[in-house]
Amino acid sequence: MLLRSRVIVVMLVVLATLLSVRQPAHAIPAFARKYGLPCSACHEAWPKLNDFGIAFRDRGYQLGNEKDAPIWQNPGYWPVTIRTTPQWHRESSSNQVIDTVPGNPALGQTFHNVTTDGFDFSGLDLWAAGTLYKNISFSVLPSSDSSGSFHFENVFVRFDNLLGNRWVNVKFGKFELDNLVSEKRMLFLSQNGGFYHIYHYLPFRETQFQALNPAIAQFSPVFGIGDNQVGLELSGHSENSYTRYSLAVLSSSGGNPGVPNRIYDGWASFNQGFQVGKLGVQRVGAFAYFGQRATFFNTSLGTPVLGEGLGNKSFYRAGLTSLIYVKKLDFSTVFIHGWDNAFLGTGTAANTALPVGARAPTWNGAFLETHFTYSPQLIFVQRNEIVRMSRQVFSTDPRDLGDVDAYSFGLRYYPFMSSRAGLAVHTEYSLLRSYKSASPLPTSTSPFGPDLRTSSVFIGLDFAF
């Protein structure tokens, strides 16, 4: 029982860490300064791209007017952007196991709602991006958490219009998987709402395994579509970027550096836009990610040898996306289906037998995100998101174990429009329900706890320069 409690505590710590390290969103005033266009030219409401912004990005961050190369810029121009978000936020979690008498665990535990609030600040994005030469662009994004610990969110060089053809573009390095609905450009920032759950979802049992085996998790990291990956991408687009594709070969490192484990994953996405009268451009797309992960490692004196992963087992994610515009209203939808090999689902080394009754877990997830762009300076947002397990690892597990319901709404107000910098007043409220994911009481005979419900209130000043 004590072990189970520890596992769940570790899981919560991992989850909290994941949630608190908000993915940096992409908005680059350095480009606005370079071209003299306001943020709203490329962003519906930054960081979310509009049709022009999508085309600009697809052209390799170029307008295509023969003035894109750095030679056209003032030599003093330096394409660097900073972004951070001072904030006030409130976090609440239900069904937390608390000692009945503080400081005296021997007297028993009880469930309690834990609520915190206060002033805070996000990490810092320090982003350099631009063109090195005509049709050669780059991006380097060191990003820190709020403690100042940096990692590289992206690092890539991109070659565009190879062979004089806009359908042949190559990107090399660490980058966001090209998907119609980008988590990096979402309009939510809170701990509960600031990421797409379905882009990072793992079954409950698998999350337990990751928490219990941090060494394996480090060398054979979990995968999330929302995480930038390291590899090589071939992409292309039509002149107006209504038709787009992306194919990528990626290291199975989960985007982490220094994990050369000799396994490669694959990514494919395609999306198509249609002009529908006065409604705007409607886009639909599909994506798939096929990957493998090692289930055990050669060891040296018991310590896993980096890069010597063995017993690879596969997984995939596949889905459908759409961006639907109805004048000032737009809807982003994503449906995703996930499948993990039973060895991954149970955290079992492939050189040992699977637990009796273990099956490959499968699940489905979806969200509907709605934006009402009242003006380029004011946007209302909301998102409904669900994840439903369609097959648990063990048939004896509760059918809804690890299911997720999430809901967020808020607004962003941009007090000014400028081609030099951006500021957004951001408010948001988010709810999350994770079925049977809370820790059980130590005295409980059930291995599963009650539902875990968390909520976030977020008020911040999101600025980029």
Next chain:
Amino acid sequence: MKHRPMAAQLVGIAILLLAAVGQSSFAQETHIDALTGEVHRGKQLYRRYCVGCHGPTGDGRGENAPWIDPKPRDFVTATFKCRSTPSGELPTDEDLFKSVTRGFVNSNMPSWLPLTEQQRADLVAFVKTFSSRFHDEKPAAPVQIPVEPTADHASIQRGTELYQKMNCWSCHGKGGRGDGPSAQTLVDNKGYPIAPYDFAAWTRFKCGESNQDLYRILMTGLDGTPMPSLASSLKPDQAWDLVHYLRALQTNAKHKQPAAQGEHERSSESKSVGEKPEARANRF
């Protein structure tokens, strides 16, 4: 804390619906083929995409204008380079639509092709509200473009003679590199330095890429620039001869002076003070 996800969802949806209500509109339209551009929608798009350069009153004095070379178009004067109509006349709606769609090479004006046709038509409708000329006048009939004759050696030879006779070389230079003796003295209608087109650059022209586009430029001129209309000086066949010669000049200049695209001209903003005026100039 008690959680009420359903209630929260209803509140969120209600806010969105309330915000969607009450979007008023008024009719003021522009027609481009089957498209009807509407001013009120164009105004919103202008605010989003254009106001930073062209300014809230359309006078080309947006907050970013001081840093742009060439300067943004002043819509109030309704003087447009790219027209299908004779010099001095208003452009047609389609002319403006094409300009928005195509953008202008060697300027900060990008192609707005990623916007829907409807959105571009709406923008045209709004841009026209900046000048009373669009209210008081009607665009003249577009210049007719006859069928292009064969671009044979004789046509190019005649074009060569016309290039000399019409003094094109005084601005564009004998080799077509925009380095004629008058090139350094040229200014646009706002007094800003402006440079002649450099055929060696091999970029598309301001107002299109095809031979028909080049013919149209010759016959309509580029209003607001020193490039005049040659309609009163050239017969249609002569204009085609000149087009053929300019195309040959473009090819020859390219081959004689190879340069990496994007680096054949240095940035005007990268020039130091005291350099020649043409270095800061727009090209027409």
